[in-house]
Amino acid sequence: MELILLVFVFVMAVFLGFELIQKVPSQLHTPLKSGTNAISGITMVGAIVAIRTSGSELASWLGFAALILATINVVGGYLVTDRMLGMFKKKGR
């Protein structure tokens, strides 16, 4: 049952994702891409729960590597996007 619920959530998210992006001015495409790219680093949540005190050591090591990579993706992604958008703010001379 839980699986069906998750699939349901997945399908809803697909439609939501499509709807959200319909009318975006082209100059915002780059920040939008880099902003959503940071969100895809959500996999760091998966990496955190993989690093456990008990159980497979290999699993924890893999989780550790995943956590570093995903954190770079998240932190770097948000900062770069903010830098880009900060430049749009300034207007006039």
Add this chain to the structure above:
Amino acid sequence: MEFIINLSYIAASVLFILGIKMLGSADTARKGNLVSSVGMLLAVVVTLLESGLDYTWIGAGLVIGSAIGVVWARRVQMTGMPELVALFNGFGGLGSLLVGWSEFARERDFGSSDYPTFTAFAVIFAILVGGITFTGSLIAYLKLSGKMSGSAFTFPGQKAINALLFLALVVVGGVFVATHAVWALYAIIALSLVLGVLGVIPIGGGDMPVVISFLNSFSGIAASAAGFVILNNVLIVAGCLVGASGIILTVIMCKAMNRTLGHVLFGSFGAAAGKSSAVEGEMKAITPEDAFFVLEAAQSVVFIPGYGMAVAQAQHAVKELGFLLEDNGAEVRYAIHPVAGRMPGHMNVLLAEADVPYEQLCEMDDVNAIIETVDVAIVIGANDVVNPAAAEDESSPIYGMPIINAHKARTVFALKRGKGTGFSGLENSLFFRENTRMIYGDAKETMTGLVAQFKG
């Protein structure tokens, strides 16, 4: 505790949705990015509440990852942004691959015999998509940063090999689902990494922006698949949002180039170049001194920037010339083609960095409507996006792509480093037109020279 964690995940998902929505409009974009980052922080913090975690290693991972992310994000030049985003994207993909693998390793250690078929599928999917995202993004990074030739790389039997690899993947995947054999898992990892490389090396030319957007979508799908492996709803929702929005962005960009996604991925753009009809006439050069006199008399000037402006770091000099022309009584606009540069909006970011007023940045259609009244169109390191062949030459590989009709302006100045062809390898008939004058040399030096003449 489980309840609190899941409740917070819902809140985080809502913040992501709001964030993406706000990113889509100029006034709220920066706040939207902040909102989405708060969602991420919330998701990470509540995840730490889960029991049985090893906080030493988690802390170490967070610190190392954050430090690297901060340093790279701070140090990157605005011109290097496209390749950095590609690299980050690849890391996210590899992260999802490792999460899928890690979960499988744990289940095996527990010796659980009733490994659900669905989870096995999800593991394969996370690894496959994550692996392709990783090596594909890496190749895109190497191509964009110039560490590898940007042109399309093809060899005989390429498509057959890709098809064979894919077939092997399906077979090995089936074996894995049936037996959960470790060797099958390793084989899937290897195959997906190879597929990522082979999938992106034949794509070159002006298609890289589309590929990055497509791979961005892939990294979201990989995260979503990892979410199905560990049955985590925030991974599924956030990953899926990125996957779906990335696909839409990709399609929008393909439309801007009048091509289909399939064409981009399997058409080998660069390989088709060179077959188009020969260009007649000759390029006529002009010195910056003579260009100055023309500009001084101009009532209306349009700048058309391309990737060359980014390479030459000429945006500040361009802005300065723009201001001087305005003081001189001319109307100044900047015409931005949707796919100018190597990412959509690439030029807007650079010009915004240089403090060009937002109102002067015009979209392609708006400029094309008034281009015939423009005295001087200054093309700065742009090539394919102003190539009239797209409108006139049916044999050209870019035929049908909407362009900025620079050739219809009264005078065209084309700033170019040398006489070679652009990123896509196509000859540009604009440069041979009667009303076009070439100004050879570094774009930044040319611009600075013109600025000095206006001041002097």
